[in-house]
Amino acid sequence: MMSTRDGSPLLNGARMGLPILTLALAITTLYMAFFYAAREKVMGDVQRIFYFHAPAGMVCFLAFFVTFVASIAYLATRRKIWDIVGLASAEIGLVLTSIVLITGPIWARPVWGTFWTWEARLTTTMILWLIYMGYLLVRRYTDDPDQQARFAAVIGIIGFLDVPIVYWSVRWWRGNHPLVLKISGGGGLEPSMNATFAMGIVTYLTLYACLMALRVPLGRSEEALRWLRERASDRPDAGRLHRDDEASTT
Amino acid sequence: MNAGGHAVGLEARAPARGALGAARREAAKVLLICRKDLAIEWRRLDNLPAMFFFSLLVLVIFNFGFDFPAADFLLLGPAVLWVTFTFAGVLAFSHAFALEREGDCMEGLKLAPVDSGTIYLGKLMASTLSILIVEAAVLPLSALLFDYDLAACAGPLGLVVAVHTLGFASNGTLLGALTARTRRGDVLLPILLFAVSVPLMFSAVATTATALAHAPLFAGAAGTWLVMASVFDVIFITAGYLTFEYVIEE
Numbered sequence: 001m002m003s004t005r006d007g008s009p010l011l012n013g014a015r016m017g018l019p020i021l022t023l024a025l026a027i028t029t030l031y032m033a034f035f036y037a038a039r040e041k042v043m044g045d046v047q048r049i050f051y052f053h054a055p056a057g058m059v060c061f062l063a064f065f066v067t068f069v070a071s072i073a074y075l076a077t078r079r080k081i082w083d084i085v086g087l088a089s090a091e092i093g094l095v096l097t098s099i100v101l102i103t104g105p106i107w108a109r110p111v112w113g114t115f116w117t118w119e120a121r122l123t124t125t126m127i128l129w130l131i132y133m134g135y136l137l138v139r140r141y142t143d144d145p146d147q148q149a150r151f152a153a154v155i156g157i158i159g160f161l162d163v164p165i166v167y168w169s170v171r172w173w174r175g176n177h178p179l180v181l182k183i184s185g186g187g188g189l190e191p192s193m194n195a196t197f198a199m200g201i202v203t204y205l206t207l208y209a210c211l212m213a214l215r216v217p218l219g220r221s222e223e224a225l226r227w228l229r230e231r232a233s234d235r236p237d238a239g240r241l242h243r244d245d246e247a248s249t250t
Numbered sequence: 251m252n253a254g255g256h257a258v259g260l261e262a263r264a265p266a267r268g269a270l271g272a273a274r275r276e277a278a279k280v281l282l283i284c285r286k287d288l289a290i291e292w293r294r295l296d297n298l299p300a301m302f303f304f305s306l307l308v309l310v311i312f313n314f315g316f317d318f319p320a321a322d323f324l325l326l327g328p329a330v331l332w333v334t335f336t337f338a339g340v341l342a343f344s345h346a347f348a349l350e351r352e353g354d355c356m357e358g359l360k361l362a363p364v365d366s367g368t369i370y371l372g373k374l375m376a377s378t379l380s381i382l383i384v385e386a387a388v389l390p391l392s393a394l395l396f397d398y399d400l401a402a403c404a405g406p407l408g409l410v411v412a413v414h415t416l417g418f419a420s421n422g423t424l425l426g427a428l429t430a431r432t433r434r435g436d437v438l439l440p441i442l443l444f445a446v447s448v449p450l451m452f453s454a455v456a457t458t459a460t461a462l463a464h465a466p467l468f469a470g471a472a473g474t475w476l477v478m479a480s481v482f483d484v485i486f487i488t489a490g491y492l493t494f495e496y497v498i499e500e
Binding site: 168172 | 424425428435438441448449453456471475478481482485493496497499
Protein backbone atom coordinates (compact mmCIF):
# COMPACT_ATOMS: atom_id res chain seq x y z
CA MET A 1 0.00 0.00 0.00
CA MET A 2 1.18 3.52 -0.72
CA SER A 3 2.04 5.30 2.45
CA THR A 4 0.81 8.85 2.90
CA ARG A 5 3.25 9.54 5.69
CA ASP A 6 6.78 9.31 4.43
CA GLY A 7 9.64 8.56 6.74
CA SER A 8 11.62 11.76 6.21
CA PRO A 9 12.12 13.29 9.67
CA LEU A 10 12.91 16.64 8.05
CA LEU A 11 9.52 16.86 6.37
CA ASN A 12 7.66 15.67 9.45
CA GLY A 13 9.54 18.20 11.56
CA ALA A 14 8.69 20.93 9.07
CA ARG A 15 5.04 19.98 9.23
CA MET A 16 5.06 20.30 13.00
CA GLY A 17 7.36 23.28 13.40
CA LEU A 18 6.48 25.52 10.49
CA PRO A 19 2.92 26.40 11.55
CA ILE A 20 4.17 27.42 15.00
CA LEU A 21 7.02 29.43 13.52
CA THR A 22 4.66 31.10 11.04
CA LEU A 23 2.26 32.07 13.80
CA ALA A 24 5.07 33.55 15.90
CA LEU A 25 6.41 35.50 12.92
CA ALA A 26 2.95 36.75 11.97
CA ILE A 27 2.36 38.10 15.48
CA THR A 28 5.79 39.76 15.46
CA THR A 29 5.16 41.36 12.08
CA LEU A 30 1.74 42.59 13.18
CA TYR A 31 3.29 44.13 16.27
CA MET A 32 6.11 45.72 14.29
CA ALA A 33 3.81 47.04 11.59
CA PHE A 34 1.45 48.70 14.03
CA PHE A 35 3.70 49.76 16.92
CA TYR A 36 7.36 49.66 15.92
CA ALA A 37 7.54 51.06 12.37
CA ALA A 38 7.60 54.84 12.17
CA ARG A 39 4.43 56.62 11.08
CA GLU A 40 4.71 57.72 7.47
CA LYS A 41 4.76 61.51 7.19
CA VAL A 42 2.38 62.03 4.28
CA MET A 43 0.21 58.95 4.07
CA GLY A 44 -0.14 58.37 7.81
CA ASP A 45 -1.25 55.05 9.27
CA VAL A 46 -2.71 53.72 6.03
CA GLN A 47 0.85 53.23 4.80
CA ARG A 48 1.21 50.39 7.30
CA ILE A 49 -0.72 48.11 4.94
CA PHE A 50 2.45 48.15 2.84
CA TYR A 51 4.05 45.64 5.23
CA PHE A 52 1.37 43.09 4.31
CA HIS A 53 0.80 44.09 0.72
CA ALA A 54 4.30 44.26 -0.78
CA PRO A 55 5.70 41.02 0.72
CA ALA A 56 2.57 39.13 -0.41
CA GLY A 57 3.16 40.50 -3.90
CA MET A 58 6.78 39.37 -3.89
CA VAL A 59 6.04 35.89 -2.59
CA CYS A 60 3.17 35.35 -5.06
CA PHE A 61 5.65 35.82 -7.91
CA LEU A 62 7.90 33.27 -6.22
CA ALA A 63 4.96 30.87 -5.92
CA PHE A 64 4.13 31.14 -9.63
CA PHE A 65 7.78 30.75 -10.48
CA VAL A 66 7.82 27.50 -8.51
CA THR A 67 4.74 26.37 -10.45
CA PHE A 68 6.56 27.23 -13.69
CA VAL A 69 9.64 25.20 -12.71
CA ALA A 70 7.52 22.31 -11.41
CA SER A 71 5.52 22.32 -14.67
CA ILE A 72 8.68 21.97 -16.75
CA ALA A 73 9.98 19.30 -14.37
CA TYR A 74 6.70 17.39 -14.64
CA LEU A 75 6.69 17.38 -18.44
CA ALA A 76 10.37 16.36 -18.47
CA THR A 77 10.23 13.60 -15.85
CA ARG A 78 6.52 12.69 -15.62
CA ARG A 79 6.90 12.30 -11.90
CA LYS A 80 3.59 12.95 -10.15
CA ILE A 81 5.25 14.82 -7.29
CA TRP A 82 6.07 17.73 -9.63
CA ASP A 83 2.44 18.03 -10.57
CA ILE A 84 1.48 18.11 -6.91
CA VAL A 85 4.14 20.76 -6.16
CA GLY A 86 2.99 22.87 -9.13
CA LEU A 87 -0.65 22.69 -8.04
CA ALA A 88 0.15 23.45 -4.39
CA SER A 89 2.28 26.44 -5.32
CA ALA A 90 -0.33 27.78 -7.75
CA GLU A 91 -3.06 27.56 -5.11
CA ILE A 92 -0.95 29.37 -2.53
CA GLY A 93 0.14 31.92 -5.12
CA LEU A 94 -3.48 32.57 -5.96
CA VAL A 95 -4.33 33.18 -2.29
CA LEU A 96 -1.38 35.59 -2.01
CA THR A 97 -2.42 37.36 -5.22
CA SER A 98 -5.89 37.76 -3.78
CA ILE A 99 -4.36 39.34 -0.66
CA VAL A 100 -2.42 41.74 -2.89
CA LEU A 101 -5.52 42.62 -4.89
CA ILE A 102 -7.57 43.26 -1.74
CA THR A 103 -5.00 45.21 0.31
CA GLY A 104 -3.86 47.32 -2.66
CA PRO A 105 -7.16 49.14 -3.24
CA ILE A 106 -7.65 49.67 0.51
CA TRP A 107 -4.37 51.57 0.49
CA ALA A 108 -4.95 53.24 -2.87
CA ARG A 109 -8.32 54.78 -2.03
CA PRO A 110 -7.03 57.33 0.54
CA VAL A 111 -3.61 57.78 -1.10
CA TRP A 112 -4.35 57.83 -4.84
CA GLY A 113 -7.97 58.85 -4.41
CA THR A 114 -9.18 55.79 -6.30
CA PHE A 115 -9.55 52.09 -5.56
CA TRP A 116 -8.19 50.95 -8.86
CA THR A 117 -6.06 52.28 -11.67
CA TRP A 118 -4.93 50.45 -14.79
CA GLU A 119 -1.31 50.73 -13.89
CA ALA A 120 1.45 48.20 -14.68
CA ARG A 121 1.70 46.25 -11.45
CA LEU A 122 -2.00 46.31 -10.71
CA THR A 123 -2.89 45.14 -14.18
CA THR A 124 -0.13 42.52 -14.16
CA THR A 125 -1.34 41.20 -10.82
CA MET A 126 -4.91 41.00 -12.01
CA ILE A 127 -3.94 39.22 -15.25
CA LEU A 128 -1.81 36.86 -13.18
CA TRP A 129 -4.79 36.13 -10.97
CA LEU A 130 -6.95 35.40 -14.02
CA ILE A 131 -4.32 33.15 -15.65
CA TYR A 132 -3.87 31.01 -12.55
CA MET A 133 -7.62 30.84 -12.03
CA GLY A 134 -7.61 29.39 -15.54
CA TYR A 135 -4.89 26.98 -14.41
CA LEU A 136 -7.19 25.67 -11.67
CA LEU A 137 -10.24 25.64 -13.96
CA VAL A 138 -8.41 23.51 -16.53
CA ARG A 139 -7.77 20.99 -13.78
CA ARG A 140 -11.37 21.04 -12.68
CA TYR A 141 -12.70 20.46 -16.19
CA THR A 142 -10.28 17.67 -17.13
CA ASP A 143 -11.20 14.20 -15.95
CA ASP A 144 -8.19 12.04 -16.71
CA PRO A 145 -5.55 12.64 -14.00
CA ASP A 146 -2.55 12.39 -16.33
CA GLN A 147 -4.15 14.67 -18.85
CA GLN A 148 -5.00 17.05 -16.03
CA ALA A 149 -1.36 17.19 -14.97
CA ARG A 150 -0.09 17.69 -18.52
CA PHE A 151 -2.61 20.41 -19.39
CA ALA A 152 -1.99 22.24 -16.13
CA ALA A 153 1.76 22.09 -16.74
CA VAL A 154 1.34 23.64 -20.19
CA ILE A 155 -0.75 26.47 -18.69
CA GLY A 156 1.80 26.84 -15.88
CA ILE A 157 4.53 27.41 -18.47
CA ILE A 158 2.58 29.64 -20.88
CA GLY A 159 1.14 31.68 -18.01
CA PHE A 160 4.48 32.43 -16.45
CA LEU A 161 6.12 33.30 -19.78
CA ASP A 162 3.38 35.88 -20.17
CA VAL A 163 4.10 37.67 -16.88
CA PRO A 164 7.12 39.79 -17.92
CA ILE A 165 5.45 40.66 -21.22
CA VAL A 166 2.27 41.78 -19.48
CA TYR A 167 4.28 43.82 -17.00
CA TRP A 168 6.40 45.48 -19.64
CA SER A 169 3.49 46.23 -21.94
CA VAL A 170 1.31 47.81 -19.29
CA ARG A 171 4.21 49.87 -18.06
CA TRP A 172 4.81 51.05 -21.56
CA TRP A 173 1.10 51.88 -21.76
CA ARG A 174 1.06 53.93 -18.55
CA GLY A 175 2.41 53.78 -15.00
CA ASN A 176 2.24 55.40 -11.56
CA HIS A 177 2.88 52.66 -9.02
CA PRO A 178 5.08 53.86 -6.16
CA LEU A 179 8.55 52.38 -6.54
CA VAL A 180 9.42 52.53 -2.87
CA LEU A 181 12.53 50.43 -3.07
CA LYS A 182 13.95 52.10 -6.15
CA ILE A 183 14.53 55.42 -4.38
CA SER A 184 18.12 54.52 -3.76
CA GLY A 185 21.04 56.48 -2.40
CA GLY A 186 20.58 56.28 1.35
CA GLY A 187 17.79 53.71 0.92
CA GLY A 188 14.14 54.57 0.42
CA LEU A 189 12.89 53.45 3.80
CA GLU A 190 13.45 54.67 7.31
CA PRO A 191 15.33 51.97 9.39
CA SER A 192 12.33 50.89 11.49
CA MET A 193 10.22 50.66 8.34
CA ASN A 194 12.93 48.73 6.59
CA ALA A 195 13.17 46.23 9.44
CA THR A 196 9.37 45.76 9.47
CA PHE A 197 9.32 45.31 5.73
CA ALA A 198 12.10 42.69 5.92
CA MET A 199 10.16 40.97 8.69
CA GLY A 200 7.08 40.97 6.48
CA ILE A 201 9.01 39.25 3.68
CA VAL A 202 10.39 36.62 6.08
CA THR A 203 6.90 36.01 7.45
CA TYR A 204 5.32 35.53 4.06
CA LEU A 205 8.17 33.28 2.92
CA THR A 206 7.68 31.15 6.02
CA LEU A 207 3.92 31.12 5.45
CA TYR A 208 4.54 29.94 1.90
CA ALA A 209 6.90 27.19 3.09
CA CYS A 210 4.43 26.20 5.80
CA LEU A 211 1.48 25.94 3.42
CA MET A 212 3.61 24.01 0.92
CA ALA A 213 4.70 21.60 3.66
CA LEU A 214 1.01 20.98 4.43
CA ARG A 215 -0.38 21.01 0.91
CA VAL A 216 2.15 18.76 -0.83
CA PRO A 217 1.59 15.78 1.54
CA LEU A 218 -2.16 16.38 1.17
CA GLY A 219 -1.73 16.14 -2.60
CA ARG A 220 0.16 12.92 -2.16
CA SER A 221 -2.63 11.54 0.01
CA GLU A 222 -5.16 12.48 -2.67
CA GLU A 223 -3.01 10.71 -5.22
CA ALA A 224 -2.75 7.62 -2.99
CA LEU A 225 -6.50 7.59 -2.47
CA ARG A 226 -7.13 7.88 -6.19
CA TRP A 227 -4.73 5.01 -6.82
CA LEU A 228 -6.50 2.85 -4.23
CA ARG A 229 -9.90 3.67 -5.71
CA GLU A 230 -8.71 2.76 -9.17
CA ARG A 231 -7.27 -0.51 -7.93
CA ALA A 232 -10.45 -1.29 -6.05
CA SER A 233 -12.63 -0.66 -9.09
CA ASP A 234 -10.38 -2.91 -11.19
CA ARG A 235 -11.16 -5.82 -8.89
CA PRO A 236 -14.71 -7.15 -9.11
CA ASP A 237 -14.53 -8.72 -5.63
CA ALA A 238 -13.89 -5.30 -4.14
CA GLY A 239 -17.42 -4.22 -5.02
CA ARG A 240 -18.03 -2.67 -1.63
CA LEU A 241 -15.42 -0.04 -2.34
CA HIS A 242 -17.14 1.02 -5.55
CA ARG A 243 -18.88 4.32 -5.61
CA ASP A 244 -22.57 3.96 -6.43
CA ASP A 245 -22.31 5.29 -9.98
CA GLU A 246 -19.37 3.08 -10.77
CA ALA A 247 -21.12 0.04 -9.30
CA SER A 248 -24.20 0.64 -11.43
CA THR A 249 -22.22 0.81 -14.66
CA THR A 250 -20.21 -2.36 -14.04
CA MET B 251 -5.23 14.45 -53.70
CA ASN B 252 -3.73 17.54 -55.18
CA ALA B 253 -2.35 18.84 -51.88
CA GLY B 254 -0.62 15.55 -51.21
CA GLY B 255 0.95 15.40 -54.65
CA HIS B 256 2.28 18.90 -54.27
CA ALA B 257 3.95 18.16 -50.95
CA VAL B 258 5.48 14.93 -52.20
CA GLY B 259 6.83 16.90 -55.12
CA LEU B 260 8.41 19.36 -52.73
CA GLU B 261 10.03 16.54 -50.81
CA ALA B 262 11.39 15.01 -54.00
CA ARG B 263 12.95 18.30 -54.99
CA ALA B 264 14.57 18.69 -51.59
CA PRO B 265 16.95 15.79 -51.04
CA ALA B 266 18.80 15.47 -47.74
CA ARG B 267 21.19 18.41 -47.74
CA GLY B 268 21.86 19.11 -44.09
CA ALA B 269 19.89 21.69 -42.16
CA LEU B 270 18.47 23.47 -45.18
CA GLY B 271 17.04 20.29 -46.64
CA ALA B 272 15.55 19.31 -43.29
CA ALA B 273 13.98 22.73 -42.93
CA ARG B 274 12.47 22.48 -46.41
CA ARG B 275 11.02 19.03 -45.71
CA GLU B 276 9.62 20.36 -42.45
CA ALA B 277 8.07 23.33 -44.23
CA ALA B 278 6.48 20.98 -46.78
CA LYS B 279 4.83 19.00 -43.97
CA VAL B 280 3.57 22.17 -42.29
CA LEU B 281 2.12 23.34 -45.60
CA LEU B 282 0.48 19.98 -46.16
CA ILE B 283 -1.32 20.04 -42.81
CA CYS B 284 -2.35 23.64 -43.37
CA ARG B 285 -3.65 22.84 -46.87
CA LYS B 286 -5.59 19.87 -45.51
CA ASP B 287 -7.45 22.11 -43.05
CA LEU B 288 -8.07 24.82 -45.61
CA ALA B 289 -9.23 22.29 -48.21
CA ILE B 290 -11.76 20.86 -45.74
CA GLU B 291 -12.98 24.35 -44.96
CA TRP B 292 -13.16 25.24 -48.64
CA ARG B 293 -15.36 22.23 -49.39
CA ARG B 294 -17.65 22.50 -46.40
CA LEU B 295 -17.62 26.23 -45.72
CA ASP B 296 -18.95 25.64 -42.24
CA ASN B 297 -16.73 27.94 -40.22
CA LEU B 298 -15.57 30.91 -42.32
CA PRO B 299 -19.11 32.19 -43.04
CA ALA B 300 -19.99 31.83 -39.35
CA MET B 301 -16.87 33.77 -38.37
CA PHE B 302 -17.65 36.46 -40.92
CA PHE B 303 -21.29 36.98 -39.96
CA PHE B 304 -20.45 36.87 -36.28
CA SER B 305 -17.80 39.58 -36.78
CA LEU B 306 -20.23 41.68 -38.74
CA LEU B 307 -22.80 41.36 -35.98
CA VAL B 308 -20.26 42.45 -33.35
CA LEU B 309 -19.43 45.52 -35.45
CA VAL B 310 -23.11 46.40 -35.77
CA ILE B 311 -23.65 46.07 -32.02
CA PHE B 312 -20.64 48.28 -31.33
CA ASN B 313 -21.90 50.81 -33.81
CA PHE B 314 -25.11 51.23 -31.87
CA GLY B 315 -23.24 51.16 -28.57
CA PHE B 316 -20.91 54.00 -29.49
CA ASP B 317 -22.80 56.01 -32.09
CA PHE B 318 -19.77 56.29 -34.37
CA PRO B 319 -20.94 59.09 -36.66
CA ALA B 320 -20.68 61.33 -33.61
CA ALA B 321 -17.84 59.63 -31.73
CA ASP B 322 -14.25 59.70 -32.85
CA PHE B 323 -13.52 56.45 -34.67
CA LEU B 324 -9.78 56.87 -34.22
CA LEU B 325 -10.27 56.73 -30.46
CA LEU B 326 -12.60 53.73 -30.18
CA GLY B 327 -12.22 52.02 -33.54
CA PRO B 328 -9.01 50.08 -32.88
CA ALA B 329 -10.47 48.47 -29.76
CA VAL B 330 -13.73 47.69 -31.58
CA LEU B 331 -11.85 46.05 -34.45
CA TRP B 332 -9.74 43.91 -32.14
CA VAL B 333 -12.62 42.76 -29.99
CA THR B 334 -14.28 41.70 -33.24
CA PHE B 335 -11.17 39.88 -34.47
CA THR B 336 -10.54 38.08 -31.19
CA PHE B 337 -14.14 36.86 -31.03
CA ALA B 338 -13.83 35.57 -34.59
CA GLY B 339 -10.50 33.97 -33.66
CA VAL B 340 -12.04 31.96 -30.83
CA LEU B 341 -14.44 30.40 -33.34
CA ALA B 342 -11.49 29.41 -35.54
CA PHE B 343 -9.45 27.81 -32.76
CA SER B 344 -12.25 25.76 -31.28
CA HIS B 345 -13.28 24.62 -34.76
CA ALA B 346 -9.74 23.61 -35.78
CA PHE B 347 -9.74 20.78 -33.25
CA ALA B 348 -13.43 19.92 -33.27
CA LEU B 349 -12.64 19.02 -36.88
CA GLU B 350 -10.05 16.48 -35.82
CA ARG B 351 -12.28 14.80 -33.29
CA GLU B 352 -14.75 13.75 -35.96
CA GLY B 353 -14.00 10.15 -36.83
CA ASP B 354 -10.88 10.22 -34.66
CA CYS B 355 -8.91 12.17 -37.25
CA MET B 356 -6.49 13.32 -34.57
CA GLU B 357 -5.44 9.70 -34.19
CA GLY B 358 -4.58 9.54 -37.86
CA LEU B 359 -2.73 12.83 -37.72
CA LYS B 360 -0.63 11.60 -34.82
CA LEU B 361 0.17 8.37 -36.64
CA ALA B 362 1.45 10.34 -39.63
CA PRO B 363 5.26 10.59 -39.81
CA VAL B 364 5.37 14.17 -38.53
CA ASP B 365 6.41 15.70 -35.22
CA SER B 366 3.69 17.09 -32.98
CA GLY B 367 5.42 20.46 -33.30
CA THR B 368 4.92 20.25 -37.05
CA ILE B 369 1.22 19.55 -36.56
CA TYR B 370 1.11 22.63 -34.34
CA LEU B 371 2.73 24.81 -37.00
CA GLY B 372 0.37 23.50 -39.69
CA LYS B 373 -2.67 24.11 -37.51
CA LEU B 374 -1.34 27.54 -36.56
CA MET B 375 -0.90 28.44 -40.20
CA ALA B 376 -4.39 27.28 -41.13
CA SER B 377 -6.02 29.15 -38.24
CA THR B 378 -4.03 32.32 -38.94
CA LEU B 379 -5.00 32.22 -42.62
CA SER B 380 -8.69 31.66 -41.80
CA ILE B 381 -8.72 34.61 -39.45
CA LEU B 382 -6.83 36.76 -41.96
CA ILE B 383 -9.42 35.88 -44.63
CA VAL B 384 -12.22 36.98 -42.31
CA GLU B 385 -10.32 40.13 -41.35
CA ALA B 386 -9.74 40.95 -45.01
CA ALA B 387 -13.48 40.76 -45.54
CA VAL B 388 -14.46 42.60 -42.37
CA LEU B 389 -12.03 45.53 -42.64
CA PRO B 390 -13.46 47.00 -45.89
CA LEU B 391 -16.96 46.62 -44.45
CA SER B 392 -15.91 48.37 -41.26
CA ALA B 393 -14.51 51.20 -43.39
CA LEU B 394 -17.91 51.50 -45.06
CA LEU B 395 -19.86 51.28 -41.80
CA PHE B 396 -17.66 53.62 -39.79
CA ASP B 397 -16.61 55.88 -42.62
CA TYR B 398 -12.82 55.90 -42.49
CA ASP B 399 -10.33 55.84 -45.32
CA LEU B 400 -9.06 52.26 -45.48
CA ALA B 401 -7.27 52.60 -48.81
CA ALA B 402 -4.93 55.26 -47.42
CA CYS B 403 -3.74 53.06 -44.55
CA ALA B 404 -4.16 49.59 -46.03
CA GLY B 405 -0.44 48.73 -46.07
CA PRO B 406 0.49 49.59 -42.47
CA LEU B 407 -2.86 48.29 -41.19
CA GLY B 408 -2.30 45.01 -43.02
CA LEU B 409 1.09 44.57 -41.38
CA VAL B 410 -0.30 45.36 -37.93
CA VAL B 411 -3.19 42.95 -38.37
CA ALA B 412 -0.92 40.16 -39.64
CA VAL B 413 1.65 40.45 -36.82
CA HIS B 414 -0.99 40.49 -34.09
CA THR B 415 -3.21 37.83 -35.62
CA LEU B 416 -0.23 35.49 -35.77
CA GLY B 417 0.56 36.08 -32.07
CA PHE B 418 -3.06 35.63 -31.06
CA ALA B 419 -3.29 32.44 -33.12
CA SER B 420 -0.08 31.05 -31.60
CA ASN B 421 -1.78 30.84 -28.22
CA GLY B 422 -5.18 30.12 -29.68
CA THR B 423 -3.95 27.02 -31.50
CA LEU B 424 -2.26 25.58 -28.43
CA LEU B 425 -5.10 26.41 -26.06
CA GLY B 426 -7.72 25.38 -28.62
CA ALA B 427 -6.17 21.91 -28.77
CA LEU B 428 -5.96 21.79 -24.99
CA THR B 429 -9.47 22.96 -24.18
CA ALA B 430 -11.03 20.81 -26.92
CA ARG B 431 -10.25 17.84 -24.68
CA THR B 432 -11.72 19.27 -21.49
CA ARG B 433 -15.33 19.18 -20.37
CA ARG B 434 -16.05 22.91 -20.69
CA GLY B 435 -13.72 23.78 -23.53
CA ASP B 436 -16.12 26.38 -24.93
CA VAL B 437 -15.78 28.40 -21.74
CA LEU B 438 -12.16 27.61 -20.93
CA LEU B 439 -10.76 28.66 -24.31
CA PRO B 440 -11.76 32.35 -24.12
CA ILE B 441 -10.87 32.58 -20.42
CA LEU B 442 -7.33 31.28 -20.95
CA LEU B 443 -6.77 32.84 -24.35
CA PHE B 444 -7.91 36.36 -23.45
CA ALA B 445 -5.93 36.36 -20.19
CA VAL B 446 -2.71 35.34 -21.92
CA SER B 447 -3.26 37.65 -24.89
CA VAL B 448 -3.72 40.87 -22.92
CA PRO B 449 -0.26 42.32 -23.75
CA LEU B 450 -0.78 41.56 -27.42
CA MET B 451 -4.09 43.40 -27.37
CA PHE B 452 -2.46 46.51 -25.90
CA SER B 453 -0.02 46.44 -28.74
CA ALA B 454 -2.70 45.69 -31.34
CA VAL B 455 -4.88 48.59 -30.28
CA ALA B 456 -1.97 51.03 -30.03
CA THR B 457 -0.48 50.18 -33.43
CA THR B 458 -3.87 50.01 -35.15
CA ALA B 459 -4.58 53.52 -33.89
CA THR B 460 -1.24 54.65 -35.33
CA ALA B 461 -1.99 53.03 -38.68
CA LEU B 462 -5.50 54.50 -38.85
CA ALA B 463 -4.08 57.96 -38.08
CA HIS B 464 -1.63 57.59 -41.00
CA ALA B 465 1.26 58.13 -38.58
CA PRO B 466 4.62 56.43 -39.26
CA LEU B 467 4.51 52.86 -37.99
CA PHE B 468 8.20 52.21 -37.38
CA ALA B 469 9.00 55.35 -35.43
CA GLY B 470 8.41 56.10 -31.76
CA ALA B 471 5.95 54.15 -29.63
CA ALA B 472 4.35 52.22 -32.48
CA GLY B 473 7.74 50.83 -33.50
CA THR B 474 8.39 49.63 -29.96
CA TRP B 475 4.95 48.00 -29.85
CA LEU B 476 5.63 46.18 -33.11
CA VAL B 477 8.91 44.86 -31.71
CA MET B 478 7.09 43.71 -28.57
CA ALA B 479 4.38 42.00 -30.60
CA SER B 480 7.02 40.24 -32.71
CA VAL B 481 8.81 39.08 -29.56
CA PHE B 482 5.45 37.83 -28.25
CA ASP B 483 4.92 35.93 -31.53
CA VAL B 484 8.34 34.28 -31.36
CA ILE B 485 8.07 33.33 -27.66
CA PHE B 486 4.62 31.81 -27.91
CA ILE B 487 5.13 30.06 -31.24
CA THR B 488 8.25 28.47 -29.73
CA ALA B 489 6.38 27.57 -26.53
CA GLY B 490 3.50 26.13 -28.55
CA TYR B 491 5.86 24.16 -30.78
CA LEU B 492 7.58 22.64 -27.76
CA THR B 493 4.53 21.90 -25.60
CA PHE B 494 2.02 20.81 -28.26
CA GLU B 495 3.22 17.22 -27.87
CA TYR B 496 1.91 17.12 -24.30
CA VAL B 497 -1.43 18.58 -25.28
CA ILE B 498 -2.33 16.06 -27.98
CA GLU B 499 -0.88 13.05 -26.18
CA GLU B 500 -3.43 10.42 -25.18
